[in-house]
Amino acid sequence: DSSVLLSFKNSVEDPSKTLSSWNISDNFCQHWNGVACTTKGRVSVLELEHLTLPGSLLVSTINALPFLLELSVLGSNFTDAMNSSEHACSLEMIKLSSNQNMTFTSSFDAMLGCQGLKVLNLSNNQIDGKIEVPIGNALEVLDVSHNLFSGEVPLFLSSQCKRLRYLDLSHNHLTGELPVDLLKNCTNLQQISLAYNSFHGTSFPSIHSLPSLEFLDASFNNFTGPVPAIHENLKHLNLSSNSFNTTRENLCPSLNSSRLESLILVNNKLTGRVLDSVLNCSSLKMLDLSFNLLAGEIPSTICKQVPKLEHFLAWVNNLEGQLPPNLASCSNLTKIILTFNNLSGNIPPELLSNTKSLQWLSLSNNRLSGEFPDSLEHAKEMLVLQLSNNSLQGKLPSNMTVQTINLRGNSLSGRIPASLNEMESRLTAKSGGCKCSISFLPASFYGFSASSPSFIDVSFNKLVGGIPRELGSMQDASYISLAHNFLSGTIPVELGDLKNIIGMDLSFNGLQGSIPGSFSSLQSLTGLNVSHNNLSGPIPQGGQLATLDASSYAGNAGLCGFPLASC
Template sequence: MNLLFLQLIILQALELVLGNRSTDATTLLRLKTSLEDPSAALNSWSSKTTSVLCQWNGVTCSPDGLVIRLDLRFKSLSGAIPFDVIGDLSHLQGLFLSGNNLTISPISSSNSSSECSLEYLDISNNRITSSDSVSILDACTRLKLLNLSHNLMYGSLSVSSLTSCKSLEALDISHNLLSGDVEQVINLCARNLKTLNASHNSFTGDLPASLPSKLRILNLSSNRFTNGDVMRDICSSTGSELEELIISNNRLTGPFLHTILLCRKLKVLDLSFNTISGEIPTDLCEKTSKLEHFAVWSNELHGPVPTTISKCSSLVTLILSFNNLQGPIPPEVSKLHSLEWLILSSNNLSGTIPSSLGQLKRLTVLAVSNNSLEGELPGELSGCEKLAWLDLNNNRLTGEIPPRIGRSKPAPLVDNTTREFRLVFDNNEAYKCPGNRGINSIFPLLGISIQEFQTKAPMVCNKRLYIYQDKLFPEIDSLVLVDLSGNLFTGAIPVEFGDMQSLYQISLARNRMSGRIPSSLGFLKRLSTVDLSSNLFTGVIPVSFSRLPLMDFNVSFNNLSGGIPQKGQLTTFPLSSFQGNSGLCGSPISQCQEPDHEGSTPEKEVGNDDHDEVLAGMVTGAACFLLWSFCILFWESLGSLLTRK
């Protein structure tokens, strides 16, 4: 009897599973007919192949053969997402439709014949317009992740729908046109919410007075938030788990940094592009010692860089540029052994560059341009084995440039160099811009778009933007950029610079450097920007430079002579790239004279190193000829003497 009962149970279970599988196939075919599929991504979905349902494109099944996941990202699908149909997939846990051309049909929990089981829903990067789309929360109360980012949603979010977000752990509504007060989202979803990204919208009002204790990541960048008249600690709730706080490009004012001192677990803090004032709290790194990324550039901070910054021992990124910071670069920075980015450009810093920075073995970017730094460039920087970007332009640095800066042998860079930053390099002759403090630098953008950056940054006379969205530096052999322009350096260009096989840009303009231009620079295959203008260089332009893939080239206002090589990219640059050198000839200046000219014709011109090699070869050849002649005469004389005997 018991055996029979067990068999009946097994048969009923099989019927249920097979019935659900058949229902899933029917539901998916209904879904297919409701969408337009110009790329034939759903061709495998056929009534003739329902037996292999789990092999259909984008379908994932449970061990029982029930559909639990649909992944149809970037399939060029269009039409309205039929949630009433999708709701009939009673075991579906994950639905991923991002990167299509989909809209959304009215959602109602009563439209479906079964309860929505969805836990993960990603419909980002589509054409969804209505802010009522969050009403999906009413129908799918089990949702843990909802991604509506990069759509066209406008207006205020539906408060009534948000009352059903009790299970929600991650909500991404970034890159839309939403407005209103975001604090209600935080309050209504406070029970389990761990991640909220509401960046790139039009939200207004004061920042939340406090945050839910479970919230770990909060991104409110590129909105219109203010910090109100009364500034409270946003981590005032007991046991705050907040790890990332990104509020860049808003309307924050005053000494805002003091409001985050209770965020004990904070790892990422980005408050860039606001009007925050005051000093950096001396106890910042005592209270938030876990900080890894600290960016407050383009604000109104003043005072010194606190020596206590060394207590942020895990710091990877320190970006304080475009403020009014004064005083020296504290040598204590060299205690930050995980530091990869040190950007202090466009402040009022003074003193010398600490030689102890050479102890930062992981340092990849060192940018301290547009300050009032003095003294010599420390030779100890050769200890920065991973240095790729060196920008010291527009200071008062003196002395000769050390022969070795950064790495001297190939080594892969650290994996976390750029984190998730979008990077912009503006190759800008900023010293020519009235009222500009110089912006020939690197700009890490997190929470601000390229378009917003261009409207906010002082781009009065920009020339070119280089945009990096993945890793900025691949595995390289040497420095990528060296900008030492606008200083008081003397001496010659170190010949060792010719070993920098990864060098992309070199700018030594507006110094007091002299000597010849090493022809070895012309053999650097990646070198595309060379600016040696306004110095005291002599000799010729090396013919090896005609091999370079040059995009920018300027040797104006030196004491160069001889012919301009008439090959390669050099012939494409205007007169302004060569003017101010009375001894230069050749296009685009003037036609060179015959070979008896003190210089040489463009066709026969050689660089200084080439000239020395040729001269050495001639001397060696002459010596060999004389020795050979002497040997011949000696043997002839000896032969004559022996014949007589």
């Protein structure tokens, strides 16, 4: 077997030197990278990566290794097609993933249906055409994701999947309606991914009869009709970005028997009181119903019936009523995002003082009113607070240390607390620099990246007094907006120490004096707005300030110098 492998090595290009350990002087079973042997010293496992090789050479090498059971070729470039293999039907695992120019002849296709094959992974190869290769009855893992396959799912799947545990057809161009009984014989299936295709229709493969199924992802398709019935053993369900329009009265089969931990139904056409239908899902940790047409109030018993809830997301819906105070009894809650709804009333103080693990609270663009909650100072784990565009009143707490804060468009009064400068030290000490980003939040959703290291927006309020000089110690700050308030005094020279600041908006206030010369050293600055104040004197020159236009300084009669008139 060693001579076969050495001949193979000499016939391929190996730019990454992955075969450099293949030397005739070493024991190939013990020292050759990517090679494993049987107890009798015959090659049983061959793992290749980052090569340039003819497909025909690979097949001839397989033929010359009669005890080979597992073949893996990753990240390689094929220079011709793979043809038939006399020996390949003894293989138990074939993994050909993330390759370029990989094509098969019809005779090689037949090899993929060998009766002894247990694992077939053809992911991420840009293979096109239809899935026409029949699978063997022994197959346990089938992964053809991230290719260019088109057409419908072959019906032979339903009759030859008795041992199949893992099925991934995601990220292709597959179409058509899926028969309800497509998976009826696949009783050992544990994971299914149909995501990012073009499946459609009201029929959906029955999953209620799959007792072993734990994970199902059918997101980004065109399914319609009701959300399918859930088997009690299912743990993760993602049906986002379809057109499902209704749910059953009880989405989970029975209280306390459901194992469902993650339910993601983002961007469908669900209407009405869908939240009521999930109350039987007692094991839920992740619930995301965002971008639907949900109505009604948040059930007051949600934490009693779903006590393990950690992530509660239902933004861009039509939820109304008040936030139930006992939402704070979900002791594991770390994230609440209910932005763009019609919620009203006060923010329950218990939500901030009793929910010890809460890190992200977003209630922007609702109809919330009342006093800004003083209990925020008790939310020691809070990193992101988004309450913009409501009708909150009162003063900001003096001890407020969150990483990202957006309070834009309220009626807050009083002074800006100097404690905001503690955002950075708290971030470093408690979260190791966590940026707390969420993959499905648009970068510009809040007018700036919601994942910025430190983000402060308290614009469009009624804040008074001066800008705390302590803000200049926030070395990780990326965006600060204090615009449209009643701030007075001078711009602290310490703001010129914000080395990572990208955007700063101090416009429409009553600031006086000059623009600090230290602003010319802000190398990351791409946007500065100090317009409509009472500033005077020469504009600092150099650095990023040279890229700004006159609108950044408008409405300050005493300012002069580029890009305004000369002094």
